[in-house]
Amino acid sequence: MSDEKKRILVTRSSMPPYEEFAEMIRPLWDSAWLTNMGELHKSLERKLAEYLKTKHLLLFVNGHSALEMAVQALGLSGEVITTPFSFASTTHAIVRNGCTPVFADIREEDYTLDPDRVEELITEKTTAILPVHVYGNLCQVERLEEIAKKHHLKVLYDAAHAFGVEKNGRGAVTYGDAAMLSFHATKVYHTIEGGAVAFQDPAFTQVLKDLKNFGITDEEHVQYVGGNAKMNEFQAAMGLCNLRHVDEEIEKRRKVCERYREHLEGVPGLKLRTSQPGVKENYAYFPVVFDGFKKNRDEVKAALEAEGIGSRKYFYPLINDYECYRDRYSSKDTPVAKYMADRVLTLPLFASLELEDVDRICRIILS
Numbered sequence: 001m002s003d004e005k006k007r008i009l010v011t012r013s014s015m016p017p018y019e020e021f022a023e024m025i026r027p028l029w030d031s032a033w034l035t036n037m038g039e040l041h042k043s044l045e046r047k048l049a050e051y052l053k054t055k056h057l058l059l060f061v062n063g064h065s066a067l068e069m070a071v072q073a074l075g076l077s078g079e080v081i082t083t084p085f086s087f088a089s090t091t092h093a094i095v096r097n098g099c100t101p102v103f104a105d106i107r108e109e110d111y112t113l114d115p116d117r118v119e120e121l122i123t124e125k126t127t128a129i130l131p132v133h134v135y136g137n138l139c140q141v142e143r144l145e146e147i148a149k150k151h152h153l154k155v156l157y158d159a160a161h162a163f164g165v166e167k168n169g170r171g172a173v174t175y176g177d178a179a180m181l182s183f184h185a186t187k188v189y190h191t192i193e194g195g196a197v198a199f200q201d202p203a204f205t206q207v208l209k210d211l212k213n214f215g216i217t218d219e220e221h222v223q224y225v226g227g228n229a230k231m232n233e234f235q236a237a238m239g240l241c242n243l244r245h246v247d248e249e250i251e252k253r254r255k256v257c258e259r260y261r262e263h264l265e266g267v268p269g270l271k272l273r274t275s276q277p278g279v280k281e282n283y284a285y286f287p288v289v290f291d292g293f294k295k296n297r298d299e300v301k302a303a304l305e306a307e308g309i310g311s312r313k314y315f316y317p318l319i320n321d322y323e324c325y326r327d328r329y330s331s332k333d334t335p336v337a338k339y340m341a342d343r344v345l346t347l348p349l350f351a352s353l354e355l356e357d358v359d360r361i362c363r364i365i366l367s
């Protein structure tokens with residue numbers, strides 16, 4: 001394949017130097033301690049809590065299990081107000097806990113839950129709000145907190161995209177009662193598969209620890225109906241190595257995003273993500289909204305595909321249009337989310353993406 005035709009996927013996992021990973025896992029051959037909260041797990045938990053500026057953080061085998069167990073640990077029931085503009089995991093975590101999702105619309109500015117729409121949907125059955133920091137954009141955290149306080153609701157953030165995001169120096173995962181993180185291979189920071197829950201009340205430490213280990217409290221007591229969601233030592237090893245390099249990786253992503261902006265900013269019919277005041281970004285995704293451009297979103301996606309370039313419609317379809325939910329819900333009730341889902345395309349973005357490739361991707365879009 002010629003360089004002009006080299007295949008580029010929407011993202012590519014960051015890999016630490018091979019020798020570093022080999023060095024990190026070498027002690028496992030002596031200890032033979034591979035999972036169930038081993039030494040690497042403990043070390044990663046400490047280091048991540050520090051990096052993310054949270055007092056309390058527990059690791060999980062993946063982000064989805066972390067979210068499901070956070071819903072369970074917070075004791076949510078009845079109705080949970082959430083967004084349809086997200087990955088399947090967000091709503092599934094609510095439904096798999098026996099709660100009813102209620103979909104509120106999003107803000108056009110940043111794709112996150114619109115607090116005004118949330119407030120309209122609160123009933124006596126509502127127990128929580130589950131917003132998503134979509135693409136690493138911080139939700140309207142202060143307004144949501146106000147609403148939650150007024151109506152005695154819990155707030156659980158899906159912060160799968162928000163690794164390292166901060167507002168005026170405060171870690172994004174410290175907002176709300178708890179926040180879930182995903183460390184999936186496709187994320188800014190990864191542990192192959194992996195996730196975490198950050199939370200404010202230390203009382204959740206034991207329940208969350210028990211939930212991810214079958215609800216077992218000690219050898220003779222099983223207090224909760226838990227599952228198995230423990231991160232293993234190989235995942236933790238990858239996490240420890242990747243943590244050493246994550247700042248450089250984010251800086252490289254910043255340069256990629258900047259290059260996209262040089263080409264695409266101000267082009268009629270294209271809307272780019274805008275920075276949020278006081279927010280330290282992680283450059284997780286590069287979404288572009290095609291509205292009034294000479295080609296529509298699907299035509300641009302097809303044109304890129306024809307040149308071997310992958311892009312994704314994160315998030316289309318909306319969750320309220322999924323086969324498993326559409327008999328009870330409809331995207332007609334969330335018109336802003338519908339508008340965005342029909343027009344947005346996330347372009348290739350990863351630390352090792354060459355700036356010349358960004359030039360080529362933009363040439364294809366603009367031609």
Ligand code: T4K
Nearest residue numbers: 009010011012013062063064087089160182183184185186
């Ligand atoms: N909440 C939100 C808001 C989320 O976005 C997610 C996950 C979750 C919750 C749940 O967290 P986890 O349980 O996953 O930790 C991907 C990811 O699998 C998923 O983690 C992510 N969100 C979602 C937005 O994207 P797919 O089905 O689009 O991934 P896939 O396999 O098509 O991969 C996309 C590209 O990534 C590939 O074209 C190449 C690259 N890639 C992929 C893999 C698997 C790599 O470079 N290395 C790899 O190992 O879901």
